[in-house]
Amino acid sequence: MDDALGVAAGQGEDEFALGIHGARDCRRRTFCRRRAGLLHPDGGRRRMGGVQPTHPRSTSMNMKPMAALAAGLLSIGLAGPARAETLVGLTTTNQLAVFDSAAPTGASALVQLTGLAVNERLLGIDTRPSTGLIYGISSANRLYTVDASTGAASFVAGLSAAPADATDPFAGLQSLAIGIDFNPVPDLGMSLPSLRVTTSAGQNLRINVNGAAAGQVTTDVPLNGGPGSPSIVASAYADNDRDPATGTTLYGIDQATDALFVQNPPNNGTLGLVGALGVDTSGVAGFEISGSGLAFAALTDGLTGKSSLYRIDLASGSAGLVGAFGILGDTAIAPPLLDIAAIGAVPEPQSLALLALGLAVVGAVTRRRPA
Template sequence: MTRTLHLVGALLAASLAGQSSAETIYGLAGAGINQQLVTFDSAGLAVTNAAPISGLTAGLGTVSLQSIDVRPATGELYGLDNNSLLYSINPVSGAATQVGVQLSPTPTGTTSTRTIDFNPTVDRIRVLGDSPSNNNLRVNPSTGATLVDGTLAFAAGDVNFGTRPFVVGGAYTNSDRDPATGTTLYDIEAGLDILVTQTPANDGTLQTVGPLGLTVSNTGQVSFDISGSTGLAYLVGSQLFGGTISANTLYSVNLATGAATSLGSITGVPSGSVTDIAVAFPGAPVPEPTSITLGVLLVGGLLLGRRRV
C-alpha cells in the first residue's frame, strides 16, 4: 500500500507540474446566442470552463464578440463586438459589461475579421481590420475614444511591397506592466499566409517575417496572441470559411521565422470553432485538477500497485 500511495503521489505531482508550466488561454467559441467563452491550458488543451456570453448591448443584427484580449494594466479580459462596442468580460461567468461609447469612427469592412490587442506600453487597444479597408485604429480602453492611424501597407523594399495586405490577427510582445521592456506588434497576413511585423504600429508599416507553412483562407478567421509571461506566440485556426488550417487546433508560431507548429487539438469546445484567443495575464491561476482527474489518478495508481504485488 505504501508503494501504491507513493505512486499515486508521483502521478499527482506530475499532473500538477504539467499544469504549473501550462498557460491559461481564453477563447471565443460559436457566435450569436450560442457564443461561449471557454478556458483551456496550453499543455492539456482540454476545455476546463465554458460560459455563455451575456450582457452584450442590443444592436444591428445578431450581436457577437469578434475579438478578445487581456489588458495588461489591469489583468481584465476585454472584447469588441460587431457593433464596435467594447466590453470588460468576466472570464468565469462570461458576463460582459459595456465600457465607454461606440468606437468612432467605427471600423469598416468585414466585422468577422476585426482583431484587437493591447499595446502594453501605452495601455491602448490596437484594432486591425481586413482588406480592402485595412483598418488600423488606436482606442482608449476606458472611453472608446478612437484615433485613425496609418493604413496597413507593406514597407518599401519589402519582398511583398505593393501587395494589398489582408491582416486577420495581431498581437504585441512583452504584454507586461513594465513600459521599459518595449513591445513589437506581429500580425497574421492571410492573403500570403505569412507572419509580419507592424513597425511602427501607428504608421501601419508591415515587414515580412516568413511563411506560416499553413494555408489561411483570406475570408476566414485566425486567433492569434502572444504570452506576456513566456513570449510564446499561439494561433488557433477556423475552418468556417475554408483553408487547410485545422479548426480548434492550437499552434505555436516562431516569431523569428513565421513557422507554425501544431501543439494538438483543443478538446471539449462546446459550440463551433474557436474564433479568437487571449492568453491570461501572467500569474493567472491554472485550473486545479478536478475530482474526476484525481479519481482517475488514484484508481490508476491502485491498479498499478496491485500488478506489482
C-alpha cells in the same frame, strides 16, 4: 534542473539521513560522554596526559548542506519556466472556453456570453496588462469587459472617432475579421489609447479604454507594405508585461499569404514579412503573445471549419501544432475559435515537484534547528 535532481538523487540514502539526523545524534553522543566522564567540563576529551580539545559537529554545520539543498530546490522550482499558459478562447458561437495551452483539446465547458444585444457578437478579446481585465470589441462597434468565468459582458462605451482625429475619423469597423491587442507601453499610463485593432480591410486603429475617453478611436495609417492587399486577421504585441523599460513589437497574421508580419512602426501600418506559417488558415484566427513571451495562434481550417492551437516562432514565422481545439476532450462539438487571450501562466509539473520538495526540506531543516 536535471543536474540539480541528479545531485540530490546521487546522494546515498544513509548520507541523506545523516544530514537530517546527524546533529541530534551528535548532541546525544556528547551528553553520554560527559555523563561517563569522558569529556572534560570545558569541552575537551579526557586522555592520558591531559585534556585534548575536541571539535564536536555543531547543528549549524550539519544543517548547512541541507539548507543549501533546500535553497537550490526552491530556486529551481520558483525559477522554472512556465511552459504553458491558461488561455480563454472566444468562439464564433459567442461563447467562451478556458483551456491549458498545452492541452487545447481539454477545454472547459462552453460558457455563453450575456449582456450583448440581439445578434451582437464579440469579434475579438484581449487581456489588459495594467489591470488584468479582459476587453472585447463587438460587431455593433461597442467596447465591453468580459468575465471569463461567467460569460458576463459589461458595456464600457460605444466606439466613436476621437475629437482630435480630423484626418480620417472613425466611422465604424469595415470588416468582422479583426486583430485586437493591447500595447503594453502606453497602457501602463492608463490614459492614452492603447488597444490596437486591425481589420482584414486594412484598418489600423487605436482605442482608448480609459474613463471619459473610453471608446474614442484614433485612425492610423492603413496597413501597407505587404504583398498585394494586406489581410491581417489577428494581431499581438510582444513583451506584454508591466515593465516601463521594456519595448514592444506588433505582429500580425495575414490570411492572404498565410504568413507572419511585423507592423513597424505600428501607427504607420508598415508591414514587414517575418516568414510563412506553414499552415493554411482562414480569416477565423486568434493570436496572443503572453507575458512570459510564448506566442500562440488559434488557426481555423477553411475546409473543415475546425480550429487548432499552434505555437508561433516569432523569429521565423513558422507555426508548430500543439493540438486540436476540443471541449472536454471532444473536438467534434467544438466550434471554431475566433480569438484567444492569455489569463495566466501554468508552471510546468517538474517545477512544481521541485518546489514542493524544496519546501519539504526547508520544513525538515527548520524543525531540527535548536532554539
